[in-house]
Amino acid sequence: MRHFTSVTQLGNLAEAFAKAFEVKRNPYADQALGRNKTLLMIFFNNSLRTRLSTQKAAMNLGMNVIVLDVNQGAWKLETERGVIMDGDKSEHLLEAIPVMGSYCDIIGVRSFARFESKEADYNEEILNQFIKFSGRPVFSMEAATRHPLQTFADMITIEEYKKCQKPKVVMTWAPHPRALPQAVPNSFAEGLNLTDYEFVITHPHGYELAPEFVGNARVEYDQDKALEGADFVYAKNWAAYNDPNYGKVISTDRSWTVTTAKMALTNNAFFMHCLPVRRNMIVSDDVIESPQSIVIPEAANRVVSAQTVLKEILLSL
Numbered sequence: 001m002r003h004f005t006s007v008t009q010l011g012n013l014a015e016a017f018a019k020a021f022e023v024k025r026n027p028y029a030d031q032a033l034g035r036n037k038t039l040l041m042i043f044f045n046n047s048l049r050t051r052l053s054t055q056k057a058a059m060n061l062g063m064n065v066i067v068l069d070v071n072q073g074a075w076k077l078e079t080e081r082g083v084i085m086d087g088d089k090s091e092h093l094l095e096a097i098p099v100m101g102s103y104c105d106i107i108g109v110r111s112f113a114r115f116e117s118k119e120a121d122y123n124e125e126i127l128n129q130f131i132k133f134s135g136r137p138v139f140s141m142e143a144a145t146r147h148p149l150q151t152f153a154d155m156i157t158i159e160e161y162k163k164c165q166k167p168k169v170v171m172t173w174a175p176h177p178r179a180l181p182q183a184v185p186n187s188f189a190e191g192l193n194l195t196d197y198e199f200v201i202t203h204p205h206g207y208e209l210a211p212e213f214v215g216n217a218r219v220e221y222d223q224d225k226a227l228e229g230a231d232f233v234y235a236k237n238w239a240a241y242n243d244p245n246y247g248k249v250i251s252t253d254r255s256w257t258v259t260t261a262k263m264a265l266t267n268n269a270f271f272m273h274c275l276p277v278r279r280n281m282i283v284s285d286d287v288i289e290s291p292q293s294i295v296i297p298e299a300a301n302r303v304v305s306a307q308t309v310l311k312e313i314l315l316s317l
């Protein structure tokens with residue numbers, strides 16, 4: 001594996017899970033692999049889990065880690081070519097990227113959708129410039145359209161908790177006051193489409209995701225109906241994808257909040273969320289605190305997904 005930007009690059013899924021469970025069982029087995037190798041993590045957006053879990057994964061592999069928060073302490077970066085740089089941006093990404101590449105062996109990038117242009121977001125303009133100009137393997141720590149390390153951790157978690165071969169997994173939209181990217185739901189749908197689980201997506205009208213991510217999922221507009229018999233409930237908010245509402249909040253309908261009454265419709269489902277989560281918008285206190293909530297082990301598996309992917313990249317250097 002050179003670059004990692006989508007769960008579709010994991011290859012054979014059973015083998016990827018086996019590698020992940022081996023990493024989880026024996027996290028320090030590959031301490032020598034990362035010796036004298038440097039990971040550079042670049043954040044254009046905030047992070048708690050990705051920052052800490054990816055750093056821990058790299059440390060488990062014996063790597064050195066450098067973290068840069070672009071918006072705190074670095075020069076303001078211009079990202080468009082052809083701009084006369086007479087404003088507040090002191091440096092262009094086209095110089096910054098190869099310079100950053102010269103200081104490390106592997107680069108992780110977090111760069112969310114900006115919601116200024118659907119085309120720019122869905123062409124992954126920032127992530128792809130890192131791939132093109134850094135000269136290094138690049139992996140996504142959530143880019144504009146996908147969050148593959150999250151999805152891989154989610155899938156590992158479902159593998160661990162599922163009680164039948166083909167569980168019913170329901171991804172439900174839930175309300176949120178601010179516009180959030182589609183990266184997490186896109187990526188989760190992309191991952192679930194690689195499995196033979198029953199996969200249902202439920203959301204209000206107007207919140208349809210891009211068809212290439214929905215794939216073979218069943219889309220059900222009635223949340224209660226979707227939740228019937230679910231083994232896993234995966235809650236997430238996202239902003240509208242379809243024009244003319246791209247990047248907009250078109251509903252904050254709190255009847256979509258995942259409550260105990262909603263969970264009662266399921267097959268005693270496990271509750272999942274990638275975090276950070278807004279309580280009593282996305283999910284009620286009692287659901288997220290219930291024994292069926294697996295958000296903490298899900299977050300803990302972020303070390304496992306990151307370490308499994310970093311190991312593959314190190315092996316390919």
Ligand code: AN0
Pocket residue numbers: 142180181182183184274275276
């Ligand atoms: C981000 C999102 O929804 O994509 C990150 C989630 C991992 N969430 C927020 O910005 C609150």
Ligand code: CP
Pocket residue numbers: 046047048049050051142150274275276
């Ligand atoms: N789930 C996740 O990626 O969290 P952070 O935004 O805190 O990294």
